[in-house]
Amino acid sequence: MSTPSSVHAGLYVSIPIYFSLLGCSALWAHKRMEKMDHDKVSDKLQAHYLGGRLFGPAITAGTLFTSMFSGYTTTDRFQCQILRYVIVFLQAVPALFYLIAQVVAIKNTFNAMYNLDPEATFPTIIIMLLILCFEWMGGLSSVAITDSIQAFIIILSFLCLPIIVRKHFGGWVGLDPNTYPRPDFYQTPTKEEQWQFWQFALINSSFFTLPQFVQRNYSAKDLASLRFGWYVMTIGPWATMFVSAYVGTVGVNILKEDPDTTSPITSILGKVIELGGFAEAVGVIALTASVAAIMSTADSLIIAISQLVTAEICYPIKPNFTPRQIAWCGRGASVLTVAVSLIAGLLWKDGVSALGAIQFPLSMLAVPPFLIGLYATEKYDFHPWCLAGGALSGIIYVFTIYFAYLNITDDPMPINAGMTGIVLEFAVSCFLEIIRRLYSNRRNDVKCATASSIEMRSDIPIFPNRPKFDLPPVARFGEHTLTPKLLEKMMDGVREPLSSPWYAILLLLTFSLTAPMTAGSQPPLTDDGVFATPVATFRGLPWWAFKIILMSILPYAVMMLGLWHTSSEFPADEASIGKVGIDPDIVELTPKEMGRRRSYDERNLLAIDRRSSIRSRMSELGISVDPSVLDDTETDALIQSRKCLSSVVLGKIEMFLEEEDVDEVGASSSETAGKGSGAKARRSGQMLPWSRKSKAEEGGIDTIMTALEGGSGGIGEINEEAKA
Secondary structure, X not given: OOOXXXXXXXXXXXXXXXXXXXXHHHHHHHHHHHHHHHOOOOXXXXXXXXXXXXXXXXXXXXXXXXXXXXXXXXXXXXXXXXHHHHHHHHHHHHHXXXXXXXXXXXXXXXXXXXXXXXXXXXXXXXXXXXXXXXHXXXXXXXXXXXXXXXXXXXXXXXXXXXXXXXXHHOOHHHOOOOOOOOHHHHOOOOHHHHHHHHHHHHHHHHHHHOHHHHHHHHHEOOHHHHHHHHHHHHHHHHHHHHHHHHHHHHHHHHOOOOOOOOOHHHHHHHHHHOOOHHHHHHHHHHHHHHHHHHHHHHHHHHHHHHHHHHHHHHXXXXXXXXXXXXXXXXXXXXXXXXXXXXXXXXXXXXXXHHHHHHHXXXXXXXXXXXHHHHHOOOOOOOOHHHHHHHHHHHHHHHHHHHHHHHOOOOOOOOOOHHHHHHHHHHHHHHHHHHHHHHHOOOOOOHHHHOOOOOXXXXXXXXXXXXXXXXXXXXXXXXXXXXXXXXXXXXXXXOOOHHHOHHXXXXXHHHHHHOOOOOOOOOOOEOOOOOEOOOOOEEOOEEHHHHHHHHHOHHHHHHHHHHHHOOOOOOOOOHHHHHHHOOOHHHOOOOHHHHHOOOOOOOOOHHHHHHHHHHHHHHHHOOOOOOHHHOOOOOOHHHHHHHHXXXXXXXXXXXXXXXXXXXXXXXXXXXXXXXXXXXXXXXXXXOOOOOOOOOHHHHHHHHHHHHHHHOOOOOHHHHXXXXXX
């Protein structure tokens, strides 16, 4: 089917405007990134790949939403190079297959939009090069801003399109089972199709392991922004997939005279544009949105793969490269990623679905290491080699079962390589762990993994007795190893529904309920292609399809409930901090401490100095992390010291200083001047003006405030004291 000239007229306007907006966004993001580096808010690497960790709720929501359409704790948690690179493979390779699918989609959609040869390659190459340029200029900031623009276009078109289709083409109520071009649509799915549907519903839960989503999690400014983004991410798919199903099922009837079109969505929207007027405008916006949806996924995947290659491969090879140098290595990785995806996508002949049949199963194999690393207790922790062995067996199985059976057999069994692969992976991991526990030397191996102490030095592996090549450098992660106990302590008080087994079971159950679960191929068709019995429908839609739409609300509702009960900030009790102190290892890092990195495994001296200062000053002021040694004698000096400690730990240093100025210094006539001079004096290391403390206490509180605030004054001396 050739696209009408009226379609071209609208696209000749909308597509250039759209690309101009993307170019302006990339230019703005580039200037923002340069400013972050100039102001020392973030180094080049974090500015390029994480947007300086400054994405608020709107940008986080927009970039997560469009990334849908279209893991990085492994090194510190397990301290294992083998497992690390297995996980890198399970993130980068599925993301590359996903990107190749976007190349195929761009080629099919764009060529159909402009009536080009279906095998024409130059439009796809140009679009991918433009995406690469935008990513080069502004990094993740550019990607996030363009994603937000694309999200707006997608939502606008999806709100209007069902109304147009309902008004001019009758919608679902206008469908007749006896004249519908695909009568099998009104039959219940076969048993094989129902098995595949159920497995596909479960395997979609692996989306969180894709690197573009992990990257967005780290780029959010705070938990509140991330939580809002995932609210939108949860609501968005159901709403947009409903619209897609609506337009697609009605579109089959619209295209009954041209069922073999290479791009059905382009042909359907071409029919909408032919209506003229408002419908024409909606159709043009929807066609632009279809390109936007594909491009948003492509740019997210390019920068995510680039970050994985750069951070996990290039940086370890060149550990002394500066962030600026390694950022250029990342740009080179982006070029290589685009080149590989273009070559593979332009030569691929099996369609997008075949790529998904490989990508989703590989992503599913990353789920067990992620969940075990995050939620396993010491008793049920796995050796990293056991997890790596299980994952490698799953990888071999997925490629073997797909290329040796599923892809070459005309009528294969309803096997999903991902679901069967994860069962094999978990079984192998458990078997290896059991063998290890039975025959390993528990004194030298298991003892470290089950040590009762929360604080283990980072240079002592959780699982020792491994070759040197398997032990990664971990100095950048801090002085203590991220053990299950320390991880549990860090998350103490944080509401996290997924940590509850009952919530996880409920979520999997609701996913399963979306499958039809009914007798297959009903009602049967006669030899003449007529239904043997009347078809059960609801407003023109087959009953089983309507049931799926209704039942799919359940998993989204459960996820929304989980988000509702998830914390929007890390809990902190000022009174508790003032009385019993806080473990310095779980104090949240400041943006300054996270934002400057000069080499691969450079120790974070700012964080180390601040934590050691907190320990030494808490000891001086009589505040201990251990409540059993707490002195409950309440003196004015101790109360003030506790107030100071809790204020600076919670990031309220300015508020605290101003309150003290009002109480101790400021008269009503000079209150403003007193606040300013008091705060300035304390930040510069002068004596604090309260009189009920010894000079040692005054100096101690002053230096702990400076340390907790993340300042540099006196940090060197404090660190030397702590070391002594």
